[in-house]
Amino acid sequence: MSASALSDAWKQVKKVKQEPILAAVLAAALLITGFFVLWPIAKVVSYPHPADYAQLFTNSRWLQAALNSLMMTVLSTFSCTAIAFLFAFTVARLDVPLKGLFRFVTLLPIVSPPFIVALSYILLFGRQGLVTKQLLHFNVDIYGWHGLWLVQTITFFPYAYAVIYGVLQSSAVHLEYAAHNLGATRWQAFRHVFLPLCRPGIAGGALITAMNVLADFGNPMIIGGNFTLLPTEAYMQMSGWFDLSSAAVLSTALLLPALGLFLVNRLWVGRSSYITVTGRESSLQAYPAAPGVKWTLFACCLSISLFILAVYGVLVYGAFTKTWGYDWSFTLDNLNYVTAKQQELYNSIRYALLSSIGAAVLGLILAYIVHRKRIGINRLLDFLAILPGAVPGVFLGLGFALTFNQPPIQLSGTSAIMILALMFWNLPTCYSACSAGFQQIGRSLEDASHNLGAGSFRTLLGILLPLLKGPFLSGISVSFLRSVTCLSVIIFLYSAHTSVGTVSILGLVQSGAWGGASAFTVVLISIAFAVLALSRLIPFTQDRRKR
Amino acid sequence: MNPSQAHIQIEHVSKSFGSFAAIRNVSLDIPAGSFTTLLGPSGCGKTTLMRLIAGFNEPDSGIIRIDGRPVNGLPAFKRQTPLVFQDYALFPHMTVEENIAYGLKLQKASRNESRRKVDDMLGMFGLDGLGSRLPKELSGGQRQRVAFARALVTGQKILMMDEPLSNLDAKMRVEVRQELRELQRRTGITAVFVTHDQDEALSMSDRIAVFEQGSIRQAGTPWEIYFKPNDAFVASFVGTANFIRGQIAEIKGGDLIVRCEPSVIRIPSHGRHYVVGEEIAMVLRPECISIGADGEGGIEAVPCWSGEIQSSSFLGRMIRYEVRCGSATFLVDDADPSARGFLQGSVTLRLDPERIHVLPGSGRKE
Known part of the structure; x- marks a missing residue:
């Protein structure tokens, strides 16, 4: 067995030798990903003195932060998954109106800054809140775990929704018909056939949510109050006491469960949900649900949707209101905050653009090597490309800060470190999009191209790249939005000259300038979407149809 | 070329994927200008052998010769062994014309020559007026004809087909069989046809090689295969016995x-x-x-x-x-x-x- 493995490895070495360009690209890819992914991780983990790690259990403040993180992850994951399933089931399976609204609502939190819900929440329920003060006239401290739970649920349920909806969509309807045919009632078919088939998808959605909740920095920063979590505590150690060692200890404590969730997702869910998705697609309509059930679910979805719309609406309202809670008159004054921070806005867009293009190009190259060149090193490369997805943003930022503040590469305070950090943070997104694209392109297309006389390079240019245009561009778009709205990664990296919009917003929130924060957020998102819309207008390749 | 000479020669070829032996010591001569069918149940190695001839995989041992020259190690894109894929493998982002012209473009054919040859193919396969459509806008039968046109347009003397009829309905399959046989006779090309359908094999072929578990159980004319089977497997796989x-x-x-x-x-x-x-x-x-x-x-x-x-x-x-x-x-x-x-x-x-x-x-x- 080991002898054949050895001979396989030898064959691969020979194969690579025959293609010197591939060998060079492969070496470069390994070097770059290793250098910018593995090294920063190693740096953070090895930075504190081993004895410092013991403090995690002795320092009651830290222990509390860890327990809080654990509690929030469990709570929010549970509620996110439940709501996501509710929405996914309603949209995928029920014949109800307003599905467009439901889809929109599940998209909104994904494309907006992660802390936007927290900000709106303050506007709605804070001391000067629209609901609490104006409607109900009571004063309540909303900072803490209740508020955070609600906010994280709304912020992160769309991630679970995307996964669960995909699985529900492709689940085998004819199997349910078979169950009905054998005498199962709707409820029995749901419990015995539908739910077991969806279980991997639901688990996958839950895991993705858990990873996001665990790594969340913006929401707890804004409304956590004294309820500190590992990411916020790490940030406070750094910003308050410049205690890098403690920040590293806390970040590492965050990394371990994140890596665990990530590995479970890759090894277990990744495999089992794959089978469900490749199942034969069915054009069968689902068996209609009982009217009572149907309209109950519809009502639930509708009320959640309205609430989410209110959350976003209040933000726009706040942007044009004089003094939230006291003076409700219309004003454009809040935009002054924005014009004062033009440099930050410009930085946000520039960094996001450069980092997302970089991530997409690197992701494409890695995906090509991993999927099309059968080389044993693939597994390592694949792992390196998706690894940043497992690393909480705060950890990655800290890693870059610690790694690139000294020779050989000294980047502290530069734009380069911001761009590189965002780029590698987005690499998994782009890489996964391109990987999925490669998987969808049937192997026979490439064989056909070779068969007609095209070499590897011609095939890549003429066949693969044109077909990958979609995933490539969607990777750029998602990365761009993520970068514009990112706070966690860059919070350890920005300097006076390289500060970005999200940092300014955080500053405004912390100083209680709700109007300014709202206005800034509205402007930032508007610019981001305007850039995206503009990029859609650029003709990447001419439409080849002449008919 | 001497018509009785073997166009494609397979000599003691073996191929394994991991521990699975897909092809075991197979030898076969495919005469020039013949219609030769590789017949067998799924997983018998017939498609693997075709992929070895086309150069998508390399044999672990043995020699494959085309026109007497060994092609082992020659990359797929230099072998000039056009193949019609089971799923047709039409490039979804190219029009019918662009699909057909792709091979010509790679041969650096002039624009005029390419234009003329593509038009010839469109006419020959009854695809006139469909040249600017995308593959997804065609019916199954039309797609199949585009796949044939793309494989034939460069004028190679070999045409390989991997179950090209399996995606057509039963009636059309029988019609296409005859057209295909007619086309092969007219052009005199050497056709290698992979199928698991005994009716297709018997009705179209000059020679049939019956595969089972990576080996050729019998190679011969359809008549020999049907009436003088070598063993019980051939007898029961081809027809009822x-x-x-x-x-x-x-x-x-x-x-x-x-x-x-x-x-x-x-x-x-x-x-x-x-x-x-x-x-x-x-x-x-x-x-x-x-x-x-x-x-x-x-x-x-x-x-x-x-x-x-x-x-x-x-x-x-x-x-x-x-x-x-x-x-x-x-x-x-x-x-x-x-x-x-x-x-x-x-x-x-x-x-x-x-x-x-x-x-x-x-x-x-x-």
Whole structure:
């Protein structure tokens, strides 16, 4: 067995030798990903003195932060998954109106800054809140775990929704018909056939949510109050006491469960949900649900949707209101905050653009090597490309800060470190999009191209790249939005000259300038979407149809 | 080129994927200008062999020659072995014209030449007016014709086809068979056709190679494969076969007297050497047995077995009966059902000794 493995490895070495360009690209890819992914991780983990790690259990403040993180992850994951399933089931399976609204609502939190819900929440329920003060006239401290739970649920349920909806969509309807045919009632078919088939998808959605909740920095920063979590505590150690060692200890404590969730997702869910998705697609309509059930679910979805719309609406309202809670008159004054921070806005867009293009190009190259060149090193490369997805943003930022503040590469305070950090943070997104694209392109297309006389390079240019245009561009778009709205990664990296919009917003929130924060957020998102819309207008390749 | 010369030669080729031996020591000559079919059940290695010829995979051992030259190690894009893929593998982002012209473009054909050849192909395959469509805007049959046009446009002398008819409906499949055979005759190309459909193989091929578990069990003309199968696998995979096992009781002149269930039969030895006491297996096709109601008069010297009908299935042009004779069961076809109608109960089977085929080497196995 080991002898054949050895001979396989030898064959691969020979194969690579025959293609010197591939060998060079492969070496470069390994070097770059290793250098910018593995090294920063190693740096953070090895930075504190081993004895410092013991403090995690002795320092009651830290222990509390860890327990809080654990509690929030469990709570929010549970509620996110439940709501996501509710929405996914309603949209995928029920014949109800307003599905467009439901889809929109599940998209909104994904494309907006992660802390936007927290900000709106303050506007709605804070001391000067629209609901609490104006409607109900009571004063309540909303900072803490209740508020955070609600906010994280709304912020992160769309991630679970995307996964669960995909699985529900492709689940085998004819199997349910078979169950009905054998005498199962709707409820029995749901419990015995539908739910077991969806279980991997639901688990996958839950895991993705858990990873996001665990790594969340913006929401707890804004409304956590004294309820500190590992990411916020790490940030406070750094910003308050410049205690890098403690920040590293806390970040590492965050990394371990994140890596665990990530590995479970890759090894277990990744495999089992794959089978469900490749199942034969069915054009069968689902068996209609009982009217009572149907309209109950519809009502639930509708009320959640309205609430989410209110959350976003209040933000726009706040942007044009004089003094939230006291003076409700219309004003454009809040935009002054924005014009004062033009440099930050410009930085946000520039960094996001450069980092997302970089991530997409690197992701494409890695995906090509991993999927099309059968080389044993693939597994390592694949792992390196998706690894940043497992690393909480705060950890990655800290890693870059610690790694690139000294020779050989000294980047502290530069734009380069911001761009590189965002780029590698987005690499998994782009890489996964391109990987999925490669998987969808049937192997026979490439064989056909070779068969007609095209070499590897011609095939890549003429066949693969044109077909990958979609995933490539969607990777750029998602990365761009993520970068514009990112706070966690860059919070350890920005300097006076390289500060970005999200940092300014955080500053405004912390100083209680709700109007300014709202206005800034509205402007930032508007610019981001305007850039995206503009990029859609650029003709990447001419439409080849002449008919 | 000398037409009798082998165009593609496979010599002792083996290929494994991990621990799975897909091809085991296969040798096969594919004559120039012939229509050669690789036939076998799924997973038998027929497609793997085709991929080895096209250069998508390299054999672990053995040599593949095209026009007498070894092509081992030659990359797929230099082999000039156009292939029609099972799923057609049309490039979804290119129009019909662009798909067909792709190979010409890679050969750096001039624009005019390319234009002319593509138009020729469009005309030849009845695709006029569809040149600027995308593959997704075509019907299954049209897609298939584009795939053929793309493979043929460069004018290579080889055309390989990987179950190209499997995505068509039954009626169209039969039509395309004839068109395809006609096209191959007209152009004189060497066609290599992979299928698991015995009807396709029998109706189109000059030569058939029957695969099982990575080996060729028999290569020969359709006639040989059907009536003179080498072994029980070939006999039962191609067409329906009745197997009769027996022991040679006596050799009289050129004939064998075989003791078998339910009675002794006398069959010609066709000059082959047998010894008394040898166990043999014989094959008899359902249509080579005639069936009649019990007691219907027969000719002397033709063995008559009486049996009981177990079941029957009406197939339109014939009725297939399952008849039990003692401990053996025979499948028998009545090719003219309208003459007699359904038979029931006890019947008499008549076997034509000339048409009983003794499987070579069958005795040594048992």
